[in-house]
Amino acid sequence: MDAELAKVVELQNIMWILIATGSVLFMQAGFCFLEAGSVRSKNSINVAVKNFCDFCLSSGVFWLAGFGIMYSSAGQMFNPDYFFIAITDSPKLLAFFVFQLVFCGTASTIMSGAVAERTTFAGYLVIAFFVSGVLYPLFGRWAWNGHFEGLNLGWLNQLGFVDFAGSSVVHSLGGWASLAAVMVIGPRLGRFSEANQPIQGHNIPMATVGTIILWFGWFGFNGGSSLKFDDTIPMIILNTNLAASFGAISVLILTWLKQQKPDVLHVLNGALAGLVSITASCNAVLPQQAVLIGISGGAIYLASTKVLEHFKIDDVVKAAPVHGVCGAWGTLCVALFGNAEVLNTGLSFTGQLGVQLLGILVCFIWAFFPMYLFLTLVQRFIPIRVKAEDEIIGLNTSEHNANTEVLDLLRAMERQKNESDFGMSVHEEPHTEVGQIAREYNRVLCVAHGEMENTNRANVELMASLRELQLAQTQLVESEKMASLGGLVAGIAHEINTPLGVSVTATSYLERELKILESQYKAGELTSEDVEQFIQGASEGTGIILINLTRATELIKSFKKVAVDQSSDKCREFDLREYIDEVLFSLQPKFRTNKHSIEVSCPEGIVIFSHPGALAQILTCFLMNSLHHGFEEGDLGEVHIEARQAGGNVDLVYRDNGQGIDSDSLPRIFEPFYTTKRGKGGSGLGLHIVFNLVTQTLGGTITCRSEQGEGTEFTIKFPVKLESS
Structure with missing residues (x-):
């Protein structure tokens, strides 16, 4: 037993x-x-x-x-x-x-x-x-x-x-x-x-x-380790x-x-x-x-x-x-x-x-x-x-060549992405969760495809509108340039009119004195005293004529140089100080009627190879902005232009003591068509053109610092020698 x-x-x-x-x-x-x-x-x-x-x-x-x-x-x-x-x-x-x-x-x-x-x-x-x-x-x-x-x-x-x-x-x-x-x-x-x-x-x-x-x-792992079925098993489990x-x-x-x-x-x-x-x-x-x-x-x-x-x-x-x-x-x-x-x-x-x-x-x-x-x-x-x-x-996949519904769906999506073909639906496996995802994905594709077509049509229309806007902007920029030159011409014409008028008056005086001298001579009444008096008057008159005609000649020469530079895109070598003086001389008529002062600090001998016309247009825009926007009537405006060579670059600083620019407008001053003088002669293109001239034509940078009531300062950096394109 x-x-x-x-x-x-x-x-x-x-x-x-x-x-x-x-x-x-x-x-x-x-x-x-x-x-x-x-x-x-x-x-x-x-x-x-x-x-x-x-x-x-x-x-x-x-x-x-x-x-x-x-x-x-x-x-x-x-x-x-x-x-x-x-x-x-x-x-x-x-x-x-x-x-x-x-x-x-x-x-x-x-x-x-x-x-x-x-x-x-x-x-x-x-x-x-x-x-x-x-x-x-x-x-x-x-x-x-x-x-x-x-x-x-x-x-x-x-x-x-x-x-x-x-x-x-x-x-x-x-x-x-x-x-x-x-x-x-x-x-x-x-x-x-x-x-x-x-x-x-x-x-x-x-x-x-x-x-x-x-x-x-x-339970079997621990309980079975006793190797026998006894009363210890319950406690172990x-x-x-x-x-x-x-x-x-x-x-x-x-x-x-x-x-x-x-x-x-x-x-x-x-x-x-x-x-x-x-x-x-x-x-x-x-x-x-x-x-x-x-x-x-x-x-x-x-x-x-x-x-x-x-x-x-x-x-x-x-x-x-x-x-x-x-x-x-x-x-x-x-x-x-x-x-x-x-x-x-x-x-x-x-x-x-x-x-x-x-x-x-x-x-x-x-x-x-x-x-x-x-x-x-x-x-x-x-x-x-x-x-x-x-x-x-x-x-x-890599170890067992095993395909899954998820992998098939991902491959189909990857194929669509690589081929950019979103018009074709992915396969919908029936009665599976992945099939439901594929069905919803196809619905999204259908909507997205329709939206893409609408977007493409809208893009075509937008591109056409953009081209029209760019053309209009180009025309406006050219108009702004011509308006600037037109203002310059008007000022020069007014300024030339004075010396020419004086010259005409002096010439008329000489003509009248000559006729009097001639009649005295023919009547036998001409004395040495009369001749001496005529010579003195003629000398004074010719002097007046020479001075005024010289003045007119210099104005025309300066205008011609600046106007030609502004209408030309060619680079040339020029002395920076001399050219700044030429630009300021051509703009004298604009500042003659007020008490504003312009001070230039630029050493002689800075010879640069660049676009003089772009520089002239930039200075002209700055000066006109100070005149029309910075200074109020009756102000004693001050303009400081500083230029210096720093290595291979030129640092040009333009500063005025005008009204300044408010903090809301300052970040937008270089945007096209942005102006605070809308309806008062401001087009909003001046500083936008300046920005493009500095960054694209001169190959430099421009920054602006200004506070309301503290004036405005522009800092321009551009290369001394511009690599011609």
């Missing part, structure tokens, strides 16, 4: 191990959902197939050699029966094998999310092979060898190291290996740009479902559940307080952090302690995530903080919270703490450095990271 009962108990234990194996295998689906939902849709297929294939690969590797490396019988270095295992007379051993096989798959698949969205498929399989064939079996041998027989055959567990269900053996090992991998591979494109915005996963509900599946699978719940709650509260809103992915990872943290001690702590372990695990996860972001380490699903750091914390909790009777290592608290710290350190060194060196070497022969263009289009 005892033998039969023992057989029943053994079968019961085998059944429990197999049920737990199934739940741990179901965790592969959880990882798949979590990681596929946490990446962008263009990489979701790639992540899913990596999760599937890494389990297939790790199953084969663990069956071929991994189990034989990890476990051996007492007194044997390796048990040859454990390689290519096919023992048929020990169903319990086979159950133990498949249970350890799914653990190996879990350690391997932890990495798939960390390195997602930029790792080649072939490169990832190499990584999975290294984890499942080298890293996991050897560290598992040090920590768990003899576990099946109830013995301590590994050097770590011989020292008293305890990791009940794999906080270090499975999770920390996978987390530290992930950390090494992401550091070698580098961050995703744009992950740590100036904006530093995290890359959002495409399907958070899917990630949530994946987390729930992992939570469910963890309770502790597991409490740590997960309070891990999520702690992260929920912390992120809510910091960001004013709960962060969904962080909350999901908080639950996983609690699960990883409780895994090593779930059989040896009380529920209250499990709560503390879960809460602290969530906080530790958040802190370690910040450290990774600070160093710009791109771990997509935060595998290193969740599994690596929280796995180390969970391993340490064995010493901090574990019941010594349950642990049964015979160590003191400090002794147990030291052994646990040693195991944590060994796990980190063994997982991180070999993986880092291995990938650094392998990437010389096998590309580990995809090309930038492949990363941009997504690994679904």
